[in-house]
Amino acid sequence: MSHLPNEELISAAAGELGQAGASELGVIASLRAQGHEPEAVRAAIEQCELRSKAGIAWKPGGQTRQHWLLTRDGLEQASHPLVAQFHANLIVQSGVNHVIDLTAGLGSDSAAFIEAGLRVTALERHPDTAAFLAHNVPEATVLTRDCTEVDFAHYLAAQYTIFIDPARRVGSRTADGARALPERDPERWSPSLSFVTALADRFQIYMKAAPAFAPPRGWASFMISVDGTLIEMFTTNAMTGVHAVMIDSRTEQANVISTSPNPTKSVANDICIGGFLYELDPAITRAGLSQQVAGELGVSPVGEKGIWLFGTSSVPFAHARQYEVHDHFPIKDVKSRVAHLPGIAIKTKDSRRGLKELRKASGKRDHNDWAIVVLGSGASELAVLVQREP
Structure with a gap:
């Protein structure tokens, strides 16, 4: 690369691309008509595209990098x-x-x-x-x-x-x-x-x-x-x-x-209606800290992979999504137990079940508020109907 992409040309391209009804081909033609070389125009257009992607991927932390030169x-x-x-x-x-x-x-x-x-x-x-x-x-x-x-x-x-x-x-x-x-x-x-x-x-x-x-x-x-x-x-x-x-x-x-040298032992609670499931941040799960967090919160690890915790009451915790338990049942009963709902999300990370298989078995489309959480496998497998807390 003999020259860096021209910042003034990048700004001009970004300005034209930001106009209502603008197309990339139209902007290229406009910049070429102003006497800019094809290679310089292509480089400017590419920088506009990459900066847009960076703005989405890095927001809001990338504000100081708005004028960086990027590669894919x-x-x-x-x-x-x-x-x-x-x-x-x-x-x-x-x-x-x-x-x-x-x-x-x-x-x-x-x-x-x-x-x-x-x-x-x-x-x-x-x-x-x-x-x-x-x-x-x-x-x-x-x-x-x-x-x-x-x-x-x-x-x-x-x-x-x-x-x-x-x-x-x-x-x-x-x-x-x-x-x-x-x-x-x-x-x-x-x-x-x-x-x-x-x-x-x-x-x-x-x-x-x-x-x-x-x-x-x-x-x-x-x-x-x-x-x-x-x-x-x-x-x-x-x-x-x-x-x-x-x-x-x-x-x-x-x-x-x-990791704590002396972690608090977690309690043992059976999943029950009216209790709460907590879906842990994956950093906690991957670090193997689910048991420690459960002990600190006074709740129980459930399932096989350290993704979910259960408590009989609501416990504020910033690093987990909270869901209220409305029902629990064998997975074979899923269709009848969700028949009254407009739709359900299906969460299978803790199980060996296929998402498509369960979606078909439920007969329901996806939904933001209601979900089936499948915990465990084999004899210990359990489906839990939950509603996301605000």
């Missing part, structure tokens, strides 16, 4: 600004003030580090992406380099910490021709997990990974969700323990629940 792959891989902010806050606690971002991409995490008062050296191996990175995060020292080729002997562990987000979706096959999924094979990440753990012998490491990843022994794990959607597992050798992190994009606050 980079936008998909970039940390949500509020998640990046959480990463930065953890690193600040370490006391080290200079971060080496080994896989900086478009700079989402590097920008958060800068905003948190840290110095940043950002590495990006692709020249075009590195040019966008330098535009997006001008305060960082940007190096166009593969992190596996860096001589880390030049960096003192007391002064630097390392952040890394290994690429986990490469298309190459293994030597025997198999296409093992990279996200399930950390040695096929770029850089590999062994490269990361070797650095951990000298440096504090902070690493992003998929939620299913099991961190090295003795490393802390943070299961992170945004607005109830599980986003990532974040891990570091600078801390220990298991943590669930729930980020609310409306308040821009991150709430953390950590």
